[in-house]
Amino acid sequence: MQRLVVLAIASSLFGAACLESRLDRVLTTPDQIQTLDHRSPYLKVHMKDGGLYLLSKWQVDGTTQQVSGEGDRLGLARETIGSGPFAVALADVALLETNVLQRSPSAAALTVITGASAVMTAVCIANPKMCFGSCPTFYIADGKDAMIQAEGFSSSVAPSLEARDVDALYRVPASGRELIITMKNEALETHVVRRVRLLAALRPDGGRVLATLDGDFREATDLRSVETCHADEGDCVAKVRAFDSDERFSPADGEDLASREMIELQLPAIDGPRGLVIASRQTLASTYLFYQSLAWLGRSASDALAALERADATVGGGFIRLRTAVGGIEVIAQTTSGAWVPAGEVREMGPLATDIVAVPLPADATGRVRLRMARGHWRIDYVASARLGARVEPVAIEPWSVTGTDRFQLSQSPLTSRPLTTLPGDVYTYTFQLPSNAARHELFLESQGYYLEWMREEWLAEENAARALQLVLNPEQLLRDIAPEFKKQEAGMEALFWGSKYARR
Amino acid sequence: MRDVNTRRCVLPLVVLAVAATCLSGCAHNTAPPGWHPPALVALRSTHGGWIRVEGTVLIEGELIAIDQSAFHVLTQSGFQSVPRASVRRITLTGYGNRARTLALWSALGGASALSHGFYSLFTGPTWAVGGIVASLKEKHASIWHDADVAFRFARFPQGLPPGFDPQTLGALPDMAARGQGNRGQ
Numbered sequence: 001m002q003r004l005v006v007l008a009i010a011s012s013l014f015g016a017a018c019l020e021s022r023l024d025r026v027l028t029t030p031d032q033i034q035t036l037d038h039r040s041p042y043l044k045v046h047m048k049d050g051g052l053y054l055l056s057k058w059q060v061d062g063t064t065q066q067v068s069g070e071g072d073r074l075g076l077a078r079e080t081i082g083s084g085p086f087a088v089a090l091a092d093v094a095l096l097e098t099n100v101l102q103r104s105p106s107a108a109a110l111t112v113i114t115g116a117s118a119v120m121t122a123v124c125i126a127n128p129k130m131c132f133g134s135c136p137t138f139y140i141a142d143g144k145d146a147m148i149q150a151e152g153f154s155s156s157v158a159p160s161l162e163a164r165d166v167d168a169l170y171r172v173p174a175s176g177r178e179l180i181i182t183m184k185n186e187a188l189e190t191h192v193v194r195r196v197r198l199l200a201a202l203r204p205d206g207g208r209v210l211a212t213l214d215g216d217f218r219e220a221t222d223l224r225s226v227e228t229c230h231a232d233e234g235d236c237v238a239k240v241r242a243f244d245s246d247e248r249f250s251p252a253d254g255e256d257l258a259s260r261e262m263i264e265l266q267l268p269a270i271d272g273p274r275g276l277v278i279a280s281r282q283t284l285a286s287t288y289l290f291y292q293s294l295a296w297l298g299r300s301a302s303d304a305l306a307a308l309e310r311a312d313a314t315v316g317g318g319f320i321r322l323r324t325a326v327g328g329i330e331v332i333a334q335t336t337s338g339a340w341v342p343a344g345e346v347r348e349m350g351p352l353a354t355d356i357v358a359v360p361l362p363a364d365a366t367g368r369v370r371l372r373m374a375r376g377h378w379r380i381d382y383v384a385s386a387r388l389g390a391r392v393e394p395v396a397i398e399p400w401s402v403t404g405t406d407r408f409q410l411s412q413s414p415l416t417s418r419p420l421t422t423l424p425g426d427v428y429t430y431t432f433q434l435p436s437n438a439a440r441h442e443l444f445l446e447s448q449g450y451y452l453e454w455m456r457e458e459w460l461a462e463e464n465a466a467r468a469l470q471l472v473l474n475p476e477q478l479l480r481d482i483a484p485e486f487k488k489q490e491a492g493m494e495a496l497f498w499g500s501k502y503a504r505r
Numbered sequence: 506m507r508d509v510n511t512r513r514c515v516l517p518l519v520v521l522a523v524a525a526t527c528l529s530g531c532a533h534n535t536a537p538p539g540w541h542p543p544a545l546v547a548l549r550s551t552h553g554g555w556i557r558v559e560g561t562v563l564i565e566g567e568l569i570a571i572d573q574s575a576f577h578v579l580t581q582s583g584f585q586s587v588p589r590a591s592v593r594r595i596t597l598t599g600y601g602n603r604a605r606t607l608a609l610w611s612a613l614g615g616a617s618a619l620s621h622g623f624y625s626l627f628t629g630p631t632w633a634v635g636g637i638v639a640s641l642k643e644k645h646a647s648i649w650h651d652a653d654v655a656f657r658f659a660r661f662p663q664g665l666p667p668g669f670d671p672q673t674l675g676a677l678p679d680m681a682a683r684g685q686g687n688r689g690q
Contacts, residue, residue, distance in 0.1 A: 019546050021602065023548065025546055044551070048663070050669060052549060098550045104603065104643060104646065106640070109638075110611065110639050117614055117621075120624055405607055
């Protein structure tokens with residue numbers, strides 16, 4: 001890292017050296033002496049006979065029609081004929097030449113890049129954990145731009161945690177017979193992708209198909225946004241009434257990262273089985289916790305992951321306790337008896353792509369619902385109610401081609417039998433053939449695999465055996481202890497991360 | 506089903522691309538070393554710029570003057586006047602540019618992007634694109650092909666003096682052509 005800082009500084013020094021590298025040379029006839037640029041440190045006086053005066057401290061006297069200064073007089077071969085102060089009659093002058101150094105626009109542009117880059121370097125030195133993404137990201141073009149639509153198996157940080165992840169492609173218009181999905185590895189990670197395929201579920205008339213927490217797919221009709229939404233900050237209905245990337249989120253608690261908050265919702269009245277529809281994703285708090293944990297583990301991180309692979313009860317237990325302490329979005333519904341009963345817990349992992357799911361509510365639910373979650377850990381884009389209908393069995397669509405960025409294609413065995421291992425910067429394009437009536441299908445992206453986070457040199461500086469032990473033995477206390485430090489970085493972390501193109505939505 | 510295993514690391518390639526592209530761009534300069542002084546030095550230059558005249562003949566040397574009828578150039582074989590009608594293209598190097606420096610700057614900046622972790626996926630290409638564009642623009646900033654601009658960098662921008670005797674100039678020293686000469690700066 002120190003070497004990179006030196007590079008950044010060296011780069012800046014180049015900038016300083018390069019800024020004034022353009023020369024603005026202007027030739028003026030003696031009758032236009034009033035236009036001479038006096039910023040020119042030298043005045044070249046081209047004589048009618050071909051001689052030349054090179055003058056510094058020059059001045060032009062319009063009254064006496066003379067130009068004067070100190071310097072050299074040169075002949076046709078530009079040999080020096082004399083030196084000293086000179087006064088030359090304008091009548092003998094053919095042209096007056098000024099030369100002014102100017103800033104190079106190219107160097108100025110690089111200076112801007114250098115400034116931004118230096119800020120990024122400084123930020124990353126101060127907090128390396130802010131500068132990395134996670135898990136495979138999936139982009140789909142909407143006709144103009146490729147937008148991130150899903151992130152795969154975010155919590156599968158070890159082979160033993162390999163998982164299947166289903167993300168709704170809710171905002172992808174399925175028109176035409178082909179869908180192209182780009183999968184990227186945009187982090188310092190190794191991704192092992194066992195499967196990427198589409199699930200296509202036939203929509204009911206006027207409705208959608210939504211995944212539920214238990215992995216089912218249900219018909220959803222009469223989708224209507226919430227009538228009221230109240231949180232600590234006040235009315236939040238404007239933030240959650242549409243799936244429009246305008247999200248409701250709150251800052252983390254400064255004393256306990258597991259501290260809970262509550263959102264009160266009133267759903268519109270709907271006949272029949274009702275479900276709460278919620279589109280959400282995590283904030284960067286979970287990413288921070290994960291990377292900070294790796295930093296504390298330091299050189300023993302691989303030992304901890306190996307213990308996880310061996311199903312070590314202590315390490316595995318600590319991992320589960322930490323996840324439980326942070327928790328998901330608990331959906332709690334009021335029933336006609338007045339009791340509040342848990343309906344489910346949304347745990348869509350990852351801070352990049354928003355996923356939408358349905359949480360079936362009790363048959364006697366009144367329509368009043370509470371969302372309970374750790375402060376500062378969740379971003380909620382959309383909350384609605386829907387009438388949940390029959391279960392739907394989606395059709396699996398395997399990709400008919402997968403192309404790497406080098407454009408080579410191999411006609412080998414399907415990915416389902418051979419995992420694809422990707423490294424940082426790898427990009428793969430999956431092409432799917434859609435059903436003939438694609439517009440009537442709800443599409444989901446199913447991915448399966450795991451990823452291995454790369455240990456960064458900067459993280460090793462934060463190796464802390466005591467914290468690592470606390471992580472395993474008492475993660476609840478750990479979340480309290482590190483809350484103040486997290487709060488110091490929280491605002492900048494979000495701004496930096498979402499200010500990047502990665503946040504394009 | 507088709508499958509590809511692509512193994513590449515973006516950032517080293519980005520840095521290499523910046524360096525290679527820009528440095529190759531810098532190399533395309535018709536003036537020999539010593540004939541493209543930095544702007545700060547060219548402020549005081551009393552000689553003409555380096556011109557390459559392409560047409561029925563190809564000559565290179567110091568631009569002495571341009572007038573309505575000809576380009577006047579001091580070459581290693583002496584003073585030559587090339588009728589404008591026979592000229593297809595001129596390339597005048599007025600002074601040295603900093604394209605090479607900008608390329609190196611970009612390469613160093615691109616390397617520093619390695620410290621940005623995930624964000625290097627953005628800052629790395631920014632350095633690459635910015636570096637390439639800036640270097641190429643800088644490379645062409647002090648090179649002209651238009652006689653109406655090039656004359657400003659002639660030894661005699663006013664045209665050949667009355668009664669001018671080309672013999673007074675002699676020939677361009679060979680050592681100067683190789684960039685070892687003293688151009689009186």
